[in-house]
Amino acid sequence: MKKRTILLKICSLILVLGYFSGLFTAASAYAQEDILTITQNAGYQTNEFYKPKASIVIDAQTGQVLWEDNPDLKWNPASIAKLMSVYLVFEAMEKGQFTLDTTVKATDNDQAISQIYELSNNSIVSGVNYPVRDLLYATLVQSSNVATVMLANLVTANDEAKFIHMMNDKAKELGMTNSTFYNCSGAETGSFNGYYKPEGIDQNADNVTTARDLAILSYHLLKNYPDTVTYTSPTQITIMENTPYAEVLENHNYSLPGLAYGYEGADGLKTGSSPTGGFNYAATAKRENTRLIEIVLGVGDWEDQEGELQRHAFGNAIFDQAFATYEYKQLLTKGNNTINKEEIILDQDFYGLIQKNTEPTFTLSADKVTIDNGLAQVSPTIKAPSATFKYEKKLKALQNSVLKKTGKKKNASSTFFVNGLLIILGLLFAALSKLFKKGPNQSKKFNLLSTLSVLFILAGIILSIYTVVVGPFI
Template identity: 40%
Template structure:
């Protein structure tokens, strides 16, 4: 009977551990829906995104990630790659933003397909490349997108899709496949667009990581794209009888319905297979962030068109709250690492607010130590030159530092204990506490069977060991 009682007590304790730890893990991982509600947005769980990512735009470091390598349908987010190839063609001298492209009958026919997002196209009207880009990126016109891809490829539809896939691979977008230039399946164009050799029902697929990579390179090479996406409303062919004005679908840009500070782009996408998603980017001070949110809600509930933005806003606001990309060390500063060194150039980098940065010194090169993964392959930490401070210089420097510290706190970063080592140590303490808990439980059971005194005392010591285990486990999760 006592054995049965011991087993029951142990099972109850294990259940308690599961119930206690699960919410703590969820909290430590910052559940996306919890963050959204804490940011003040009332939102139903049915709009939970399938995947998301946030990176900083200078070095591509990942600040948030959820299913970042899961291939998903991207719908009109596809147009970002088509726009990237347009800017690349401009860079190569193929045409300029002022180059005029006349509307042909194929484009008119596509513009009249009701099921596709479009603008009004009139046969023979000339649109500048800048106008076509605006139509692609703001009202998400499929007619304008095909117009652009055909112009770049000299009407070789398949060659342009080849170029999209080749460029994706060059950029490191390993899990991306394109079947069309706009995000709508070729079959939905009613015969007016059909790249040879590509499945007409093929759905363009990508991942949050890959789309972050594309956006990273886009903003590095052609930051002027944001001039096309930063405004809540745009007008093409102004002052003519063909003038059209559109409101952005990126409701998070400044001035729009869910506008937040610094948001100046970039592109949304939605379809029956994709649900609702978007790429956004925002800059505050010297920190620019890129976010990708995919698979929000379902096509049956069109509220997803709006709900993707509160989710994205909550994630990017948290990232701005937690991180800064800024100058960390001034020129002329001296650090002990453990040698005394003088920094010859300012060092900038990403720092987590509230934490002192750590440094690495290789020869005469000083860099910021970071354990965060980057979406950019073979990324190297930015380094600045330093010089060793001689003993006499060091003594003078120390005297100056003491005098200076009396009037001003420099908050100079010092090398801290490795966070990964500290986490391993905490996990080890957690496991040790759990083993002690098991040992005391077995011992209490054994003494109880022998009807010797002390069984209850040992049992309660075991409970304390369990509480210690829980403490160290939670501490390890939160590190």
């Protein structure tokens, strides 16, 4: 008994040590995946001072998380907030409120805002009509605050407060659970010198969101309005062409190909910086069939403008890691497939995210097939990719039932006749066995007849079930 107790204690100790050893190993492995180390190993010159406060990378097709570090840290996104305003502009156009060619007549207030030196802007002249298309370029390329205000006022017929409420309502609808907006452009309301003042909204409050929430917003923006990249990808563009108000806009996303930190496949989304938020970056890039989204928040300090460049080093590095590890591809073809030793028939081709140089594994549940890639969804409102299927045997049964209806009933009738005959023979042997049971020295005959009775009845029942599910066997 003592030996058994000692052995149990030893086993328990080994399990405990193994558990904590595993935790230590996992923690060490995680530490090695530090974003600063990844960026330095990618060849970028940076240091701890510039390390982002939060970051995340997701797949744009599936919404699955490939990298995260403090993704739920609440932060001031600065001008990345313009993405929510743009979402509402695209939504309004989808509803038919206006088009890209609709013009917005600039007011005295708009002109005054455009002349506030402290704000990022483009030139606006009172009384001039600006097309929505050009205002979108100004918002997303130049990060113009006045262009964003003009678009917001177009959506709500100059109800500035209503637009802020729309931003917050849309955030809830999209699953952005840690976001609150107080202005439409990322610059606090108080910095507009009274020319933009949503009634009932705190003028001194910064917008608040998280890396995860911005990834969710970017996911829905690209999914629902893929033309967004048309307005985020130009490194330079001229608006109001062939008019006295033509203006060249320069993009601050230095990861766009051809700029200082040019990254292959990059075509958006938005940068943002502020005294309280530091330097932030929302990006997307596509290589072959794989499109990724990343958010990098809180790089460096507003007092050191080097952070404006450093955010792109971190963004490029974690993009590199994700693109090198994962790919979005076709995993199954429409039609017949064998999954987990089950013969199934897919209604359509099935695409998903998978680690490179690995074989996918799948789960069959009800009528859905999903991939087991170990990746979490960025939000519970974004479902993992799946495809509907039918089991091949069920389809065969359906085909057999169709055959019956088209005149081929003899096979089924013959089969059920044989099944019924087997059951009748079984019952006959059962009756005979009772007779032999009553006679002297008939135990052997009784046992034989009883056995045959059971076998014939079971055979009849099983074959009847087979005929219903699969089809006639003769």
